[in-house]
């Protein structure tokens with residue numbers, strides 16, 4: 669059935685509004701990231717956790733450091749965080765909302781599976797700002813530095829070597845990510861480690877992945893190869909052996925080689 673002129677017009681207007689909405693979602697998308705960053709900076713997940721997993725705003729305020737004049741703003745921040753699934757919310761007594769941990773924010777508390785250090789790294793100024801001039805980076809002919817070097821004048825590893833606080837942020841972030849994901853890998857795909865007697869984790873950082881493998885398979889002799897500035901901070905109270913070196917020069921012998929989160933760097937080194 670043919671649409672009337674009026675129906676056509678309102679369909680067109682809806683399409684334009686949907687298009688604008690899509691652009692606004694992309695343009696304001698960083699608000700979600702920055703709200704999560706603020707929650708981590710203020711330790712809001714810990715505050716809710718310390719109240720047994722659910723807390724009202726006045727209860728959260730007793731655990732976080734903020735200026736009293738900002739309490740109404742914190743309510744607005746919690747609205748963003750509940751709308752984006754970081755916290756749940758339900759009405760409590762006196763109409764005071766009660767905020768709860770969700771499966772996502774449970775990964776931000778406690779000493780077990782806690783991915784906070786990785787999110788802190790990715791949401792930090794160094795990483796976020798490295799994408800700020802991506803458009804300008806495209807105007808430069810290859811071979812050119814990575815967007816990271818373009819923004820900061822150094823490769824990631826070079827910056828980690830020269831800036832101890834960034835180095836620590838980076839290494840701790842990788843340990844958190846690797847410990848979390850390898851726990852799942854070992855439980856779900858542990859078969860792949862059967863029959864192995866020695867393993868070298870190439871570019872393994874502080875060994876978040878290897879420590880998990882070594883704990884699950886104590887008969888496997890595990891070692892980690894990484895750059896000297898990383899190995900200098902490696903744990904010493906462990907059977908995992910840490911070896912300082914450059915993977916492009918030599919790799920210690922073992923009957924299995926483990927690589928995690930390195931493909932992008934190899935591709936970069938080989939093709940650019």
Ligand SMILES: C[S@@+](CC[C@H](N)C(=O)[O-])C[C@H]1O[C@@H](n2cnc3c(N)ncnc32)[C@H](O)[C@@H]1O
Nearest residue numbers: 842846871872873894895913914915916928929
């Ligand atoms: C993205 S991190 C991954 C760390 C670890 N595999 C993980 O997933 O937790 C990359 C690691 O590669 C190391 N790295 C970079 N260049 C390297 C090289 N030429 N030889 C050895 N390690 C290197 C860095 O120091 C860093 O620890």
